[in-house]
Amino acid sequence: MYTFSSKLKTFSFVLMIVGILGIGYGFLTAPKDIHEVEAILKAEEAEHHGGGHEAAPDHEAKTESATHEAHTEPVAAVTPSETPVDSVAHDTTAAVAHTAPATHAETAGHDAKASAGHDEHKEHAEHVLHQLQNKPWAALYVACLFFMLIALGALAFYAIQQVAQAGWSPVLFRVMQGITAYLLPGSIIFFILLLLSGFHFNHLFVWMNDGVTEVGHENYDALIAGKSGYLNFPFWIIRAAIFIAGWNLYRHLSRKNCLAQDEATDNSFYKKNFKMSAAFLVFFIVTESIMSWDWIMSVDPHWFSTLFGWYVFASFFVSGITTISMVTLYLKSKGYLENVNSSHIHDLSKFMFGISVFWTYLWFSQFMLIWYSNIPEEVTYFKTRIEDFNLPFFGAVAMNFVFPILLLINTDFKRVSWIIVTAGVVILFGHYVDFFNMIMPATVGDRWFIGIPEIAAILFFLGLFIFVVFSALTKAPLVPKRNPFIEESKHFHY
Numbered sequence: 001m002y003t004f005s006s007k008l009k010t011f012s013f014v015l016m017i018v019g020i021l022g023i024g025y026g027f028l029t030a031p032k033d034i035h036e037v038e039a040i041l042k043a044e045e046a047e048h049h050g051g052g053h054e055a056a057p058d059h060e061a062k063t064e065s066a067t068h069e070a071h072t073e074p075v076a077a078v079t080p081s082e083t084p085v086d087s088v089a090h091d092t093t094a095a096v097a098h099t100a101p102a103t104h105a106e107t108a109g110h111d112a113k114a115s116a117g118h119d120e121h122k123e124h125a126e127h128v129l130h131q132l133q134n135k136p137w138a139a140l141y142v143a144c145l146f147f148m149l150i151a152l153g154a155l156a157f158y159a160i161q162q163v164a165q166a167g168w169s170p171v172l173f174r175v176m177q178g179i180t181a182y183l184l185p186g187s188i189i190f191f192i193l194l195l196l197s198g199f200h201f202n203h204l205f206v207w208m209n210d211g212v213t214e215v216g217h218e219n220y221d222a223l224i225a226g227k228s229g230y231l232n233f234p235f236w237i238i239r240a241a242i243f244i245a246g247w248n249l250y251r252h253l254s255r256k257n258c259l260a261q262d263e264a265t266d267n268s269f270y271k272k273n274f275k276m277s278a279a280f281l282v283f284f285i286v287t288e289s290i291m292s293w294d295w296i297m298s299v300d301p302h303w304f305s306t307l308f309g310w311y312v313f314a315s316f317f318v319s320g321i322t323t324i325s326m327v328t329l330y331l332k333s334k335g336y337l338e339n340v341n342s343s344h345i346h347d348l349s350k351f352m353f354g355i356s357v358f359w360t361y362l363w364f365s366q367f368m369l370i371w372y373s374n375i376p377e378e379v380t381y382f383k384t385r386i387e388d389f390n391l392p393f394f395g396a397v398a399m400n401f402v403f404p405i406l407l408l409i410n411t412d413f414k415r416v417s418w419i420i421v422t423a424g425v426v427i428l429f430g431h432y433v434d435f436f437n438m439i440m441p442a443t444v445g446d447r448w449f450i451g452i453p454e455i456a457a458i459l460f461f462l463g464l465f466i467f468v469v470f471s472a473l474t475k476a477p478l479v480p481k482r483n484p485f486i487e488e489s490k491h492f493h494y
Helices: 006-029 034-049 052-072 084-164 170-180 183-198 222-226 233-263 268-295 308-333 342-373 376-388 390-408 417-443 452-473 486-490
Strands: none
Touching: 006 084, 006 452, 034 084, 084 170, 084 183, 084 233, 084 268, 084 308, 084 417, 084 452, 170 233, 170 308, 170 342, 170 452, 170 486, 183 233, 183 452, 233 268, 268 308, 308 342, 308 417, 342 376, 342 390, 342 417, 376 390, 376 417, 390 417
C-alpha cells in the first residue's frame, strides 16, 4: 500500500494556498469600471507617443482657426454697374449669406465628428474593460480545463488498454485510476465555472451576450443568431452535465469492478469492465468532439475547424499519458511498483513520442489547410494568434514537437528517467500553452501576459491535482491481484 508522504501533502497544500491568494489578487486588481480603463489607456497612449502628443492640441487649434477664417472670408466680385455703396451692400449681403451656412455646417460637422469619436472611444474602452475583467477568469478557466482534461486523457488511455486486452499495462492500472480520481473534483469546479459564465459573471463566451440573437439590438450578430439553436445556454449546460456525468460514471464503475476483481473467484468483473470500456470509448469519441466545440471553439463563435475535436484530443491525450509516466517514475523512485520495469517505461515513452508527432500532424494540417484556402473568416483565427500571440503560438510547437523529437526519438533515451521527466515537464507546459492559445485570444485579445493570475491558477490546480491523485493511490494496493493479464504484465520485457 502506498503512503502519502507528509512532505508531498504539505507541498500540495502550499501550492493551493498560494494559488488561491494569487487568484484572489487577480480578481481584486482587475479594473472595476470604465474610468479605470480610460486611465490605463491614457497612460498607455502617453507612454507610446512620449511628449509628441502634447503639441497636438495647439496644432489642431491653429488648423481649425485657419479653416474657419477661410470659410468666413467674403468672396464677391464688383461689377462696373455697381456703385461703391451697392458694392459694399452686396459684399456685406454675400458675406452674411456665405458665412452663416458655412459656419453652421462646419460646427455641425465638428460636433458630429466629436460625437462619433467619443462613441468610438467609449466602445473601445468598454471592450478593453471586458478583456481585462476576463483575464483572471480566463486564467482560471484554462488551468481548470487543462488539469481536468489530463485526468480525462488518462481515463481514455485506461479504457483503451481494457478494450485492447493489453498484456503489458495492468501493473499500471492503479496509477491510471489514481490520476483519473481527479476527474470528479476537477469537473465539478469546471462545471461551476460554466454556470458562472452562463449567469454573466464574465464575458468569456460572446455568444452569451445580451441581444446577440435579437434583430435590431445593438449587439445583434447574424452569424451567432444562425447558430443559436445549438449555442444557447440551456442546451449547452445540459450537454456539459451529460458529458461530465458520463465520464465520471464510467470512472467510478470501472474502478469498482477492478477492485472487486481482486476478491473474485472468476473473471466476471473483468469481463464487465471490458464491455463497459468498449461502450465508454464510443461515448467518449462523440462527447470529446462536442466538448471541444462547446468549451473551447465557441469562444470564437465565428470560426470553426473540422479537425478541432481531434486536435484537442491529441493535446490532452498526450498530456494524460505523460502524467501517467511521471507519476509512475515518482512512485518507482520511492520504492513502490517493483513490478514496473524499464520496458513499461519505454512503452509509455513511445506513446509520449508518438502522440506528440500525431499532435504536430494535426496542428500542421489545420494550419496549412486554412492558410492555403485563405478564407477571411478562417484565417483571422491564426492571424490574431501570429500577430498578438507570436511567442506562445510558435513556442507551443517547439515544446510539443521539437523537444519530444530531440529527447525521445532515441530508443535508449526512452528508458532514462531524468530524460523522460525533462521531456514530460516540457510537454505538459507546452500543452498548457496550447490551451492558453486556444482560449486567450478570443477572451483577452492583445491584453494577455503570463502574470500572477495565470501562474496562481496553475499552482492551485496543480496542488489540488497532487493531493487528490496521491490520496487516491493510498486507497488500494498499487498492483491488481486477479487481472487475467497481471502475470504477463509483471514479466513484460521488450
